Amino acid sequence: MKVKxxxxxxxxxxxxxxxxxxxxxxxxxxxxxxxTRLSSRAIVNIRKICEEYLQGRYELEIVDISxxxxxxxxEQIIAAPTLIKTLPLPLRRFIGDMSQTERILLGLDLxxxxxxxxxx
Amino acid sequence: MTTMTSxxxxxxxxxxxxxxxxxxxxEAEETLRAIxxxxxDAIVVExxxxxxxxxxxxxxxxxxxxxxxxxxxxxxxxIAVDADQRVTYLNAAAERRYRVSASDVLGRQLSExxxxxxxxxxxxxxMWAALREQGEWRGEIIHHTHDGREIAVEKSITALRDAxxxxxxxxxxxxxxxxxxHSAAELQRVSTLLDTLLHTxxxxxxxxxxxxxxxxxxxxxxxxxxxPAEAHLGRHVSETLxxxxxxxxxxxxxxxxxxxxxxxxxxxxxxxxxxGVARFWKESWYPVRDGAGEVLGFGGIVEEITARKQxxxxxxxxxxxxxxxxxxxxxxxxxxxxxSVELQTDIxxxxxxxxxxxxxxxxxxxxxxxxxxxxxxxxxxxxxxSHELRTPLNSILGWAVLLRTTPPADRKPVHADMxxxxxxxxxxxxxxxxxxxxxLDVARITSGKFMLDLRPLDLTSLVFAAVDAVRPAAxxxxxxxxASAGGxxxxxxxxxxxxxxxxxxxxxxxxxxxxTNAIKFTPSGGRVAVRxxxxxxxxxxxxRITVTDTGRGIDAEFLPSVFERFKQAGEGTTRSYxxxxxxLSVVRHIVEAHAGTVRAMSxxxxxxxxxxxxxxxxxxxxxPPRSDKxxxxxxxxxxxxxxxxxxxxxxxxxxxxKQTLEAAGATVVLAASAEEGYHLAINGKxxxxxxxxxxxxxxxxxxxxxxxxxxxRTEKGGKDLPAVAVTAFAAPEDKRRALVAGxxxxxxxxxxxxxxxxxxxxxxxxxxxxxx
Numbered sequence: 085m086k087v088k089x090x091x092x093x094x095x096x097x098x099x100x101x102x103x104x105x106x107x108x109x110x111x112x113x114x115x116x117x118x119x120t121r122l123s124s125r126a127i128v129n130i131r132k133i134c135e136e137y138l139q140g141r142y143e144l145e146i147v148d149i150s151x152x153x154x155x156x157x158x159e160q161i162i163a164a165p166t167l168i169k170t171l172p173l174p175l176r177r178f179i180g181d182m183s184q185t186e187r188i189l190l191g192l193d194l195x196x197x198x199x200x201x202x203x204x
Numbered sequence: 205m206t207t208m209t210s211x212x213x214x215x216x217x218x219x220x221x222x223x224x225x226x227x228x229x230x231e232a233e234e235t236l237r238a239i240x241x242x243x244x245d246a247i248v249v250e251x252x253x254x255x256x257x258x259x260x261x262x263x264x265x266x267x268x269x270x271x272x273x274x275x276x277x278x279x280x281x282x283i284a285v286d287a288d289q290r291v292t293y294l295n296a297a298a299e300r301r302y303r304v305s306a307s308d309v310l311g312r313q314l315s316e317x318x319x320x321x322x323x324x325x326x327x328x329x330x331m332w333a334a335l336r337e338q339g340e341w342r343g344e345i346i347h348h349t350h351d352g353r354e355i356a357v358e359k360s361i362t363a364l365r366d367a368x369x370x371x372x373x374x375x376x377x378x379x380x381x382x383x384x385x386h387s388a389a390e391l392q393r394v395s396t397l398l399d400t401l402l403h404t405x406x407x408x409x410x411x412x413x414x415x416x417x418x419x420x421x422x423x424x425x426x427x428x429x430x431x432p433a434e435a436h437l438g439r440h441v442s443e444t445l446x447x448x449x450x451x452x453x454x455x456x457x458x459x460x461x462x463x464x465x466x467x468x469x470x471x472x473x474x475x476x477x478x479x480g481v482a483r484f485w486k487e488s489w490y491p492v493r494d495g496a497g498e499v500l501g502f503g504g505i506v507e508e509i510t511a512r513k514q515x516x517x518x519x520x521x522x523x524x525x526x527x528x529x530x531x532x533x534x535x536x537x538x539x540x541x542x543x544s545v546e547l548q549t550d551i552x553x554x555x556x557x558x559x560x561x562x563x564x565x566x567x568x569x570x571x572x573x574x575x576x577x578x579x580x581x582x583x584x585x586x587x588x589x590s591h592e593l594r595t596p597l598n599s600i601l602g603w604a605v606l607l608r609t610t611p612p613a614d615r616k617p618v619h620a621d622m623x624x625x626x627x628x629x630x631x632x633x634x635x636x637x638x639x640x641x642x643x644l645d646v647a648r649i650t651s652g653k654f655m656l657d658l659r660p661l662d663l664t665s666l667v668f669a670a671v672d673a674v675r676p677a678a679x680x681x682x683x684x685x686x687a688s689a690g691g692x693x694x695x696x697x698x699x700x701x702x703x704x705x706x707x708x709x710x711x712x713x714x715x716x717x718x719x720t721n722a723i724k725f726t727p728s729g730g731r732v733a734v735r736x737x738x739x740x741x742x743x744x745x746x747x748r749i750t751v752t753d754t755g756r757g758i759d760a761e762f763l764p765s766v767f768e769r770f771k772q773a774g775e776g777t778t779r780s781y782x783x784x785x786x787x788l789s790v791v792r793h794i795v796e797a798h799a800g801t802v803r804a805m806s807x808x809x810x811x812x813x814x815x816x817x818x819x820x821x822x823x824x825x826x827x828p829p830r831s832d833k834x835x836x837x838x839x840x841x842x843x844x845x846x847x848x849x850x851x852x853x854x855x856x857x858x859x860x861x862k863q864t865l866e867a868a869g870a871t872v873v874l875a876a877s878a879e880e881g882y883h884l885a886i887n888g889k890x891x892x893x894x895x896x897x898x899x900x901x902x903x904x905x906x907x908x909x910x911x912x913x914x915x916x917r918t919e920k921g922g923k924d925l926p927a928v929a930v931t932a933f934a935a936p937e938d939k940r941r942a943l944v945a946g947x948x949x950x951x952x953x954x955x956x957x958x959x960x961x962x963x964x965x966x967x968x969x970x971x972x973x974x975x976x
Binding site: 117118119120121122123124127128129130131132135144145146147148149150151153154156157161162163164165174176177178179180181183187 | 223224227231234235237238239241243244245246247248249250254255257259261264265268269271272284286288290292293306307310311312
C-alpha cells in the first residue's frame with residue numbers, strides 16, 4: 085500500500101486521505117424479495133454483521149426487487165437475497181440469507197482480529 | 205485508487221484479470237451453495253423485457269405480494285420484528301409515521317425507531333403475558349420516536365411462530381391516536397376551564413332540564429339556596445326550593461312559550477338557607493338549546509339583592525318614621541300609607557300620560573309642564589306635611605315639658621304663663637287634629653271611601669254653626685266676621701232659608717274650610733262675610749253660600765288650580781300661611797259629592813277673593829232638625845249625679861274622659877278593657893241600674909268595643925243602658941257599625957270635651973241640669 089509512503093505534495097495527501105476514507109467506509113446493498121422468511125433473515129443477519137464490525141462506517145441499502153424491479157438492471161444479480169459490496173473495491177457479491185458469517189467477513193475483508201485492530 | 209493511476213505493467217494487468225476471474229468463480233460457487241442450502245428464494249433472469257424474477261416458492265411469493273400491496277395501502281403503521289426485536293418489515297405508513305426509510309431501519313433493533321412509554325408500569329408486564337399466553341395484545345401506549353416526538357398509539361400485536369411453533373417475532377399494527385388524545389385533552393381542558401368559571405363565579409348559576417331538575421349548579425347558588433351543590437343534582441325544583449317553584453314554573457313556561465329569555469326578573473321568596481326570611485334576587489333565565497334548536501333546559505343566573513332591598517326598605521322606613529314620630533301613630537301611619545300609594549299611582553299615571561302625549565309634538569310641552577308641576581306640588585306637599593305636623597307638636601311638647609318640670613312651688617307665680625301654655629297646647633292639638641282630618645279626608649277621597657250620610661238639613665243653621673265655630677279664630681286675628689241669610693236677618697225667617705239633602709258634618713266641614721281659608725289669608729283689620737241664599741229665577745232650586753274676604757286675593761294665574769290638592773298660591777310663601785293646601789280640595793270633593801259646585805273669584809292680588817258654593821236645594825221638609833246639630837260652646841250642660849262608665853285601654857284617653865266628665869259633675873267608673881267594661885256594665889259597682897251611660901272606646905287590645913256592647917245588650921240589665929262609641933275610626937260606615945252593635949251614638953277621636961259632655965247629657969235626657 086502506497087498510502088504509507090506519504091507523498092510530499094498536497095494533492096497526493098488529499099488522495100491518500102480519500103483512499104484511507106474509502107477503505108474505512110463500506111457501502112453495501114442488499115437485494116431482497118419482499119418480506120419473505122429468507123429476506124427477513126438476510127436483512128437481520130447482515131445488519132448484525134454491520135453493527136458488530138462496521139459500526140459508524142457503513143451504509144446499507146435494502147432494495148425490495150419485488151417492488152423496485154428495475155433496480156436489478158445491470159447489477160448482474162441472479163438470485164435473491166444478494167448482497168453487493170460496492171465499496172471498498174473490489175466489488176463483491178454474496179448470495180443467500182447471510183447466515184455464513186465467517187465467509188462474509190472474509191469476503192468483506194473483515195477478518196475478526198485484523199479489522200478490529202486497524203479500525204479507524 | 206492510487207494504484208490505478210500509474211500505468212500498470214502487463215504483468216500487473218494479467219494478475220488483476222486473474223483475480224477478477226477468481227472472484228467470478230467464487231461467486232458462482234457461492235450462488236450454487238446458497239441455492240443448494242435453501243438460502244435463495246428467487247432467481248433473477250435478464251430478458252428483453254427487462255429483468256424477470258422467478259420465485260422458488262410460488263405460493264409464498266403470491267401471498268407475499270398480495271400482503272405487500274395491501275399493507276402499502278393501509279393507514280395504520282405495520283411493523284414486523286423477529287424474536288430479537290429486530291425489524292424485518294415495515295410498511296409505507298410506518299415509514300411516514302416514524303420518519304424513517306425502510307433501508308435504514310430494517311434489521312435494526314426496534315428500539316432504534318422508538319421506545320415505549322407505559323401509562324402504568326403493570327401494563328408492560330400484562331402485554332408480555334398476553335402475547336405469551338394468548339398470542340396477541342391490544343392497548344394504548346406512548347411511542348417516543350427516534351427524532352424526539354411522542355405519539356400516542358393504539359397498538360395491536362400478534363405473536364408470530366415459525367413452522368416448528370417456535371417464537372419467530374411479532375407483527376404490530378399501530379394506529380396514531382395522538383389527535384384523538386389531543387382532542388380529548390383539549391376537551392378536558394376546556395371542560396375544566398368552564399367548570400372553574402362556573403364554580404367560582406360570584407353570581408349564582410345553574411342549568412335546569414326541561415322538567416325543572418337541576419343538572420348543573422355552582423357553589424354560589426348552592427350557598428344562596430342553603431343546600432350543598434350535589435344535593436341539587438337530579439332533584440326537582442319543587443323538592444329543593446318549594447317556595448320558589450311556582451314562580452320558576454311560570455317563568456320557564458313563558459320561556460318555552462315565547463322562546464325568549466326572561467332577563468332581570470326580580471324574585472322574592474325564601475330558601476332553606478334562611479327559612480322564614482324574605483329574600484330578593486335578580487334573576488335571568490334563558491333557553492338552552494341543542495344543535496337542532498330544541499330547548500334542552502334553562503340556564504339561570506341569580507344575583508342576591510336582598511341587602512340592597514333591605515337597605516331600600518330601611519330608607520323608606522326611616523323616612524316614614526320621621527313623619528310617624530311627629531303625629532299620632534295610628535292615623536298618620538294609615539294616611540301616610542294611603543298618600544304614598546296615591547303618589548305612586550299619580551306618578552305612574554303621569555308617566556303614562558307623558559308616554560301617550562309624546563307622540564303629539566304640540567301637546568308635549570304643555571303636558572309635561574303640567575305633570576312636572578303636579579309632581580313638584582306633591583314634593584312640596586310632602587315637605588309641608590312633615591313641617592306642618594311638627595310645628596304644633598313643638599308647641600305642645602315644649603309647653604308640656606315646661607309645665608311638667610316647673611316645681612309645684614314655682615307654679616303660682618307663673619300661673620298666667622301656665623294658662624297661656626295650656627291654651628297653646630289646646631290650640632295646637634286642635635290644629636294638628638284638623639291636619640290629620642284633612643289628610644285622612646284626602647286619603648278617603650283617594651281610596652274611594654269617602655261616604656256621605658245624606659239627610660235633609662237646614663243650610664242656614666249649618667252655616668251659622670260653622671261661623672260660630674271659627675269666630676274665635678277670626679276675632680283673635682282682629683277680623684270682622686259677618687254672616688247673613690237671604691230672605692231675612694240672621695237665622696232667616698224659614699221661608700228664604702234653603703234646605704238641602706246633605707251630610708251635615710261634611711257640609712259644615714266644607715263651609716268651615718272656606719271660612720278658615722278666608723281667615724287665614726285676610727290680614728288683621730279685614731273682613732270676612734258669609735251669605736246663604738236660595739236662588740230664584742233661572743237658577744231657582746239652587747242654594748248658594750258665598751264667602752267673601754278682603755285678603756290678598758288670588759292671582760288670575762292660580763285661580764284655575766286653587767282647588768287642586770297640595771296647591772297653595774306662591775309656594776314660596778306657603779310656610780307663612782301654614783296648612784297643607786288640602787282644605788280647598790276637600791271642599792271641592794265634598795261639594796261635588798253633593799252634586800254641587802264651588803268656584804273661586806278674585807280681582808287679583810290684594811283685592812280679596814270670593815268663594816261661591818252652590819248645592820241643589822230640596823223642598824223644605826217638616827223633618828225635625830237633627831239631634832246632633834252643632835253644639836253651642838256657651839251653654840254647657842251639667843252632669844251632676846250621673847254615673848258614667850268609661851271603657852278605654854289607653855290610660856291617657858281614659859283619664860281625659862274622666863277629667864272632662866267629672867268637671868261637669870258626673871261620677872266616673874273606669875274600665876281598662878272590654879272584659880272589665882262588660883262586667884262593670886252588667887253587675888259592676890252598684891249594678892247596671894246605677895249606671896246611666898257607658899262611654900266606650902272601640903279599637904282596644906283583645907276584645908273590641910263592638911263586641912263588648914253586643915254582649916252587654918244581651919244581658920237583662922244592659923238592654924237599655926245608653927252608650928256612646930268613641931273611636932278613631934271616623935268614617936260613616938264605622939258609625940253604622942257602632943249603631944248596629946248597640947251604641948246609641950258615635951263620636952270620632954279626638955274628642956272635644958264639651959261635645960262629650962253634651963252627648964252624655966243628651967243620652968241621659970232630663971237627668972242632667974243645664975247651667976247658664
